[in-house]
Amino acid sequence: MTSTLTISQLTKAFGGTKALTDVSLSVAPGERVALLGHNGAGKSTLMKIILGLIAPDSGQISVCGAAPGHASARAKVAYLPENATFHPALTGLEQITLYMRLRNEDPSGAMDLLGRVGLAFAAKRRIGTYSKGMRQRVGLAQALIGHPSLLVLDEPTSGLDPVSRRDFYELLDGLAADGASILLSSHALTEVEARTDRLLILSGGRMVAEGTLSDLRREAALPVAMHVTAHNGYDSDILAALPGAIRVQGALQLNCTQDDKLATLGRITALKGKVADLEVIPPSLEDIYSHFSRRDGQ
Amino acid sequence: MIARILATATTEIHIARRNRWVLIAVLLMVVFSLVLSAAGSAPTGALGADRLSVVVASLTSLSVYLVPLVALLMSFDAVAGEVERGTLPLLLTYPVARWEVLAGKLVAHTAILIVAIVAGYGAAAAVTIAADPAAMSGLGALWRLTWTSVLLGATFLGIGYALSSMARRVSGAAGLAIGLWLGLVVLYDLGLLAAVVADDGGTFTTKIFPSLLLANPADAFRLFNLTAAQATAAVSGVGGAANAIPMWQSLTSVAVWPLLSLLLAALAFRKVEP
Numbered sequence: 001m002t003s004t005l006t007i008s009q010l011t012k013a014f015g016g017t018k019a020l021t022d023v024s025l026s027v028a029p030g031e032r033v034a035l036l037g038h039n040g041a042g043k044s045t046l047m048k049i050i051l052g053l054i055a056p057d058s059g060q061i062s063v064c065g066a067a068p069g070h071a072s073a074r075a076k077v078a079y080l081p082e083n084a085t086f087h088p089a090l091t092g093l094e095q096i097t098l099y100m101r102l103r104n105e106d107p108s109g110a111m112d113l114l115g116r117v118g119l120a121f122a123a124k125r126r127i128g129t130y131s132k133g134m135r136q137r138v139g140l141a142q143a144l145i146g147h148p149s150l151l152v153l154d155e156p157t158s159g160l161d162p163v164s165r166r167d168f169y170e171l172l173d174g175l176a177a178d179g180a181s182i183l184l185s186s187h188a189l190t191e192v193e194a195r196t197d198r199l200l201i202l203s204g205g206r207m208v209a210e211g212t213l214s215d216l217r218r219e220a221a222l223p224v225a226m227h228v229t230a231h232n233g234y235d236s237d238i239l240a241a242l243p244g245a246i247r248v249q250g251a252l253q254l255n256c257t258q259d260d261k262l263a264t265l266g267r268i269t270a271l272k273g274k275v276a277d278l279e280v281i282p283p284s285l286e287d288i289y290s291h292f293s294r295r296d297g298q
Numbered sequence: 299m300i301a302r303i304l305a306t307a308t309t310e311i312h313i314a315r316r317n318r319w320v321l322i323a324v325l326l327m328v329v330f331s332l333v334l335s336a337a338g339s340a341p342t343g344a345l346g347a348d349r350l351s352v353v354v355a356s357l358t359s360l361s362v363y364l365v366p367l368v369a370l371l372m373s374f375d376a377v378a379g380e381v382e383r384g385t386l387p388l389l390l391t392y393p394v395a396r397w398e399v400l401a402g403k404l405v406a407h408t409a410i411l412i413v414a415i416v417a418g419y420g421a422a423a424a425v426t427i428a429a430d431p432a433a434m435s436g437l438g439a440l441w442r443l444t445w446t447s448v449l450l451g452a453t454f455l456g457i458g459y460a461l462s463s464m465a466r467r468v469s470g471a472a473g474l475a476i477g478l479w480l481g482l483v484v485l486y487d488l489g490l491l492a493a494v495v496a497d498d499g500g501t502f503t504t505k506i507f508p509s510l511l512l513a514n515p516a517d518a519f520r521l522f523n524l525t526a527a528q529a530t531a532a533v534s535g536v537g538g539a540a541n542a543i544p545m546w547q548s549l550t551s552v553a554v555w556p557l558l559s560l561l562l563a564a565l566a567f568r569k570v571e572p
Contacts, residue, residue, distance in 0.1 A: 051391045053572050071393055079391040085384040087309075089316040094309065101305035102392045126316075142388075 002065075004029050004150045004181035005050065010059030012045060019045045020205045023059070027150070027181045032172060034192040035185040037202035038293055043185040044082060046202070047152050050183070051079055064149050075103070078148035082155045082185075084139025088128030092119055092138050095127060099142045117141045118167070132159040140168065144175075151175065153184040157191055169195040189289040201292045209292040213285075220291045222283035223255040226264065234274035241271055302394045306402020311409065314372065320410050323368045327418025334360050335422035350426050350436025351527055354443050357422060358523040361415075361447050362516050366454040366483055368414065370475040372407045373458025376400075377567055378471040387572040397564050400459055404452070404560065411451040419444055439527045449556050450519045454479075456559030463566035483516050508543045515559075518551035 003026040012020040020042045027033050037043045048054045050061065052069015066073040086095050092114055097107040114123045117137040127135065136159045143151055151172075157165045172182055172195070186192050189199070199216060201209040209216055229251050230238050238252055239245055242264075245254040256264040261280075268278055283291075314320050334356045380386040389399065423440055426433050458475055465471035490510060497503050511517045525545050 048387070048572075051387075053387055053390060071395075074391060075393040077391065079388060081384070081388050083384070084388065087313055087383065087385060089313045090309065094312055098305050098309045099392065102302050102394045104301065104393075139388075 003027060003062075004064055005183065006060075006062045007046075007050070008060045010046070010049065010056050010061065012049060012054070012056050018205050020049075020056075023202070023205070023207050025200055025207065025210070027183055029149070029181055030176050030179045031198065032176050032182045032184075032196040033198045033200060034196040035183060035200050035202060036187070036189060036192070036289060036293065037185070038187070041202040041293070042205040043202055044154055045205075047079075047154050047183070047185065050152055051077065076149040078143040078145065078151045080139045080143045080151070080153040080156050082158070083132075084135055086127045086135065086138060089126060091124050091126055092130070092134075092141075093123040095138060096141055096145075100145055103146050105146050113141045113144060114138075116144065116171070118164070133161065133164065136160060137164075140171070144171070147178070148180060150181045150183070153182065155186060156184055157186070189285040201289070203293045213288075216288055216292070217283065218258070220283065220288050221258055222287055222291060223257055224261050224283070225281040226254045226256070226268065227277075227279040227281065228252040228254065228268060228275055229277040231274055231276045234271075237274055238271055242267060299398060302398050303402045303405060306394070306399055307405035307409070310403050310406030314406065314410055319372055320413065323372070323410055323414035324417045326364060326368060327414040328421050330360055330364060331357060331418035331422040332425060335425055348433045348436045349430045350423060350433035351439050352436075353422055353426050353433075354436060354439040354527060355524065357419060357443060358520055361443070361450065362520050363483055365411070365415070365447050365451045366516060367479055369407070369411060369451045369454035370458045370479055372410065373403075373455045374462050374471040374475040375468055376403050376459050377462040377570060378465050378468045379462075381466050381570065381572070382468050386570070390572055396567050400560075400563055400567055403459070404455055407455050408448065408452055411455075412448055415444060415447050415451070419447075439523075442526055443523055446519055446523055446552055449552055450515060452556040453515045453559045456556060456561075456563045459563035460559065460566040463563065463570050466570065482514055486514050487517065508547075511543065512547055512551045515551065515555040518548045518555065522548035522552050 005025075005027040007026070008024045010020055010023045011018070023042075023046065025033075035043050035046070045054070049056050050063060050068055052063075052067070052073065061068050063070075063073040064076040090098075093110055096110040096113055100107040100110055100113075111120060111123060114120050117140050119134060119137050119141065122130065122134060127138065130138070136156070140156065143153065157168060160168060172184075176182055182196075184192070184196070192199070198210070198212055200207060201216075209219065211219065227248075228238060228242075228245070235247070235252065239247075242252070242254055244256075245252045247253075254264065265280070268275060311320075335353045337356070377386075380389065390396070419440060423437070426436075457478065458471075461474040461478065462471040465474050490507060494503050494507060497507075511521060521543055522545065525543070525548065
C-alpha cells in the first residue's frame, strides 16, 4: 500500500538557525505515528511544512499523492494546531458550521460532531466563554470533519484531563481503523501512552530514533534495575554473591544490561533462602525518551 | 467556490453583529446624515436647485470622511486579527483559497456598509422629502451618491485588508489605518490647496493638480458626485476648484479604485506567512 505521507531529506532553516536537518519519514494508511521532541525540536515546523503553511528549503514531500498545501492535499488533510484558538465572538456551532461548509460537508451534522467530542451542551455558547479543554475539543471536532486521510495533530492532548485523553485516543483508534493516517506530536513519551503504532523522536531538528516502543527500548539498551530485599541478617551474604550491588535505603540495588537480565535473575534466585523479595524495574518511558532526545552537550 | 465565500461571509456577519460593528456603522451614518440634512437644507432658494440635491451635496462632503472611516474600522482587523488570535494557520489548511477568504470578508463588510449607507441617506432623504415633496426630483442624485459611496467603501475595505496583511499585528494595522485615513482624506486636500495657492495658476494648477485629485479615491468620489450634480457652487474648497475635470475621468477613478485596492489586498495577503 502506498504511504499517505512521505518525506525524504527535508531541510529547513530560519535565518541561520537550522530547524530541520535531513528528516525522512513515511506514514502508511491506518497507521498512528507519534512525533516526540522537546520544545524547539522542530515538531511544529515539520507539521507546518506537511500542511503547506511554510515552504521547505530542500527535500521531497508527498501528501496524499500531492504537493503539501495543494488544494487536493488540503481536501484530505485535517489539522489540529497546538492551543487551538477560534474567534471568541462565534459559538462552537457557528465555528464548526463554517468549517464544514469550507470542506463542502453538510453543516446539519455540526451538532453531531460536537456531540462526539462531548461539547453538545455548550454548542450555542460563545467560544470566548469556553475553557482551554473545551477549545481543544472544538479543535478536535473540526479535525474530524469529512473523512480525512491524514490527521496532523500538534500536541492534541495538552489541556485534556486523563479521562478526556483516553476518550481522545479511542476516537483516534476508530479513525485509524477506518484507514486514516495519524501523525501526532507530543513533548513526552508518557503522554502518548503507548497508544500509537510507531514513535519518531526529533532532537535539534534531526530524527534521532524511529520504531515501535519495544524497538526503542531495545535500541536504547538502558540498564534494568533490580531491588532485592534480604531476609534479616543476610545482607552481607547477598552483597558478596552479587558483585556491583549497592545498598539503597535499606534495600539492595543492582543494575544490569538487558542481555544480562536472565543471568542476573538466575543468580538471585540461587540465593532464594536469603531473599525476601525481588522487584525488577525496566527503564521507564521517560528514561528511554531522554536517552534519545538528549541534546548535544547535555 | 461560491459556497465557501458565502460561508466565510456569513461567519463575518455573525462576528460583526456581535462586535456591534453593524450597529455602530448604521448609527454613525444615520446620525450624521440627519444632522447634515437639517443644517444643509437652509440655502436652497438662492441656488435654484431642489432641496434634496443640496442635501446630497452636503452628504457627499460627509461621506468622503465617514465612509472611508467606517470601512477602515471594519477591515483593519481582517488579517492581522486572524494572525494575532492564531486562527489563520488552521484556516489556511482548509481547502479554501486565500482570495476566497478575502472575498468572503469583503461580501460581509460591503453588505454592512450598504445597510449603513442606505439607512443614513434614506433617513436624510425621508426627512427632506417630507418637508418638501418637490425634492423628489433629487432622487437621481441620491442614487448616484449611494452607489458611488458603496464603491468608495469597497476601495477602503480593500486598502484596510492590505494594511492588515502588511502590519500582521492588530495595533499596527489600526495605526496604519488611521494614519492612511488622515493622509488621504484630510491632509491630502490641505496639501493640494496649499500647493495651488502657492502656485497661483501656474503649471501645477493646470496640469498636475487634476491628476492628483483623480489619483485619490476620496477626491475622485467627491468630484464625480459634485460635477454630476452640477452642485459645485454649493461647496467650496478643492471640490469647487476642480470643476474643469471631465466627468468620465472621475467616474473611471471611482470605478477602478475598488478593483485596484482589492488586487493590492489579495497580493499583500498572499505574502502573509502563518
